[in-house]
Amino acid sequence: xxxxxxxxxxxxxxxxxxxxxAVGADAIVPDGCGSGRDAFIEWLxxxxxxxxxxxxxxxxxxxxxxxxxxxxxxxxxxxxxxxPADRDWVAELPAATLSCWFTDExxxxxxxxxxxxxxxxxxxxxxxxxxxxxxxxxxxxxxxxAVPGFGTVCPAWDEGESGASVHGSTxxxxxxxxxxxxxxxxxxxxxxxxxxxxxxGGRLDCVLDFGSGSGILGIAAAVHGAVCVHAVEIxxxxxxxxxxxxxxxxxxxRVVVMSELPTDAEPHDLVVAxxxxxxxxxxxGPLAAAVRRNPAGGLAGGVxxxxxxxxxxxxxxxxxxxxxxxxxxxxxxxxxxxLTFAPSTMANHGETRCL
Numbered sequence: 001x002x003x004x005x006x007x008x009x010x011x012x013x014x015x016x017x018x019x020x021x022a023v024g025a026d027a028i029v030p031d032g033c034g035s036g037r038d039a040f041i042e043w044l045x046x047x048x049x050x051x052x053x054x055x056x057x058x059x060x061x062x063x064x065x066x067x068x069x070x071x072x073x074x075x076x077x078x079x080x081x082x083x084p085a086d087r088d089w090v091a092e093l094p095a096a097t098l099s100c101w102f103t104d105e106x107x108x109x110x111x112x113x114x115x116x117x118x119x120x121x122x123x124x125x126x127x128x129x130x131x132x133x134x135x136x137x138x139x140x141x142x143x144x145x146a147v148p149g150f151g152t153v154c155p156a157w158d159e160g161e162s163g164a165s166v167h168g169s170t171x172x173x174x175x176x177x178x179x180x181x182x183x184x185x186x187x188x189x190x191x192x193x194x195x196x197x198x199x200x201g202g203r204l205d206c207v208l209d210f211g212s213g214s215g216i217l218g219i220a221a222a223v224h225g226a227v228c229v230h231a232v233e234i235x236x237x238x239x240x241x242x243x244x245x246x247x248x249x250x251x252x253x254r255v256v257v258m259s260e261l262p263t264d265a266e267p268h269d270l271v272v273a274x275x276x277x278x279x280x281x282x283x284x285g286p287l288a289a290a291v292r293r294n295p296a297g298g299l300a301g302g303v304x305x306x307x308x309x310x311x312x313x314x315x316x317x318x319x320x321x322x323x324x325x326x327x328x329x330x331x332x333x334x335x336x337x338x339l340t341f342a343p344s345t346m347a348n349h350g351e352t353r354c355l
Contacts (some may be wrong), residue, residue, distance in 0.1 A: 016054070017108035019100040019115075020124040027120030037096060040121065044100065047114075047305040052107025057099040076154075097124065114180055142175050145182040149192030153216070162249040164224045169195060171223055172248045173216050174241060180216035180274070186306040189338035190217050190274045198224040200346050202302055203269040208232065208290050209318030210273040210283070215242035215255065217272045222251035225234050226270075229255045230262050267292035272304045277312035280305055287324035299324050299343050306338040313337050 041056060044265040050318045102108040103125075112123045144154040151168030155175060156158065175328070182188065188220045194217065198204060204226040209218030212231035222229050229251075231242050238256045246255040261283070271291045273280055292301035303324060308316060313330060317339055321327050326337035 016128065017102045017105050018125075018127050018128070019102065019108045019112050021098045021100065021115065022122040022124055023096055023098050024120040025096075028118075030118060041098070048100070048107075048111055052104060053101045053111070053112065054101060054103050055101040057101070142181075147182055147188045147191050150188070150195045150220070153191075156245065156248045162219075162223050162251075163196075164198070166199075169220065169223060170269075171216070171220055173214055173219070173245050174248070180212075180214040182216060185333040186274050186308075186338065187216060187338040189336065190272055190304055190306050191220055192269070192331065193219050193302075193306075193338060193340050194224060194272065196340075197270055197302050197342070197346075199306075202342075202346065205301075206230070206266055208263070208265075208268040208269045208287075210270045210271065211275040211279070212242055212257070213238065213274075215245045215257075217274060218242075218255055219246055219249050219251060221270060222246070222254045223249055223274070227254060227260060230265060230268070231255055231257045232259070232261055233257065234259055241251050261286050261290065265290075267301065269301045270304070271301065274304075274306040276307045277309075277316050280307070280316055284319050284323060288320060291324070294343075297325075299326060299341060302343075302346075303341040304338065305340075306336065308337040308339065309335060310337060313339070 023037050025037050025042055026035060027037055028035050029039050030082055044055065044056060062347040100108075100111065102111065105128075114127050115121055117188045129247050142155045144152050144158065146152055151164075152170045154170060154172045156172045158172060160170065160172070163169065173181055180187045180193070198221075204221060204224060205228070207218060207221040207226040207229045208222065209215070209229055209231045212218055215231050215233075218226075218229040218231040230247075232238065233242060236259065239259075242255070242257050243252060245261065246252040268290050269292055271287055273283075273287060287303070291299065291303050294300040305316060305320065305328075317328055317330075320339065320341060324341045324342065326341065328341045331338045331340065
């Protein structure tokens with residue numbers, strides 16, 4: 001997990017000066033303003049915000065490091081819309097490395113001098129970062145991803161236009177903001193399910209993308225013809241990224257970004273949720289209620305659920321089968337599983353097995 005706060009109005013595209021700090025969990029805020037790392041960071045902004053501070057990177061701990069430190073039981077973690085509070089791994093560390101970005105060298109060095117000797121805060125270094133070189137190197141690490149059963153997911157800066165055809169679909173996603181670049185197996189399973197639904201003539205007047213992340217799944221549905229996509233994402237920090245990705249794919253007028261499930265929307269022809277088992281079960285009722293039904297009450301739309309490991313399949317399938325009235329088709333990629341519920345009149349897609 002990581003957290004970055006940036007004052008976009010102050011950041012330039014040239015060289016940035018960085019002040020690295022080691023801040024303890026029990027750091028004392030000067031002038032009796034409190035204690036703790038969060039309070040210390042707020043004090044940094046209040047003290048240095050008008051003195052050239054452009055951003056604070058508050059540290060990061062990946063799943064493997066968290067498991068090694070005993071913060072979680074397993075490194076098998078899928079970032080999701082409903083991450084529980086204990087996923088704030090940085091907060092659990094006795095000390096975290098913060099990187100404070102400044103607009104010029106003088107501001108960085110003055111801040112370093114002012115923080116020297118503050119209890120619970122150690123000044124580690126003052127250094128420079130070149131944005132242009134860093135961005136070029138970062139971009140080189142991303143390439144177009146071929147997704148079996150769907151087509152290609154390209155970085156947003158690649159040339160071309162999005163589109164869907166019988167030969168495969170193409171969409172463009174900006175990496176780095178929100179889960180879902182096309183690389184993770186759960187995302188690929190959902191993309192294949194969306195393409196399968198569209199390829200079999202599934203209706204796409206209205207689609208729900210629950211736990212939208214980067215917006216990739218809702219955008220894929222829109223590229224396949226969805227008239228309206230409700231992209232539900234509780235993390236407000238990635239809302240602009242979803243809109244940006246939708247604009248890059250030419251579907252911004254059909255993607256509505258929101259923080260909660262819509263309560264007054266028409267039934268959805270396709271509901272897609274790529275999260276984790278516990279969040280799916282927590283929202284099972286509303287998700288099942290969001291899909292379109294036929295006059296007899298049977299399933300008329302489709303439901304795609306992913307972010308599941310093998311051990312999650314039975315309990316999630318059991319709950320949703322009871323709510324949707326029929327068993328799912330299970331697709332797999334690596335250690336991850338995807339459940340697709342569809343009307344019995346529609347054919348299965350991909351490598352499947354029924355429960």
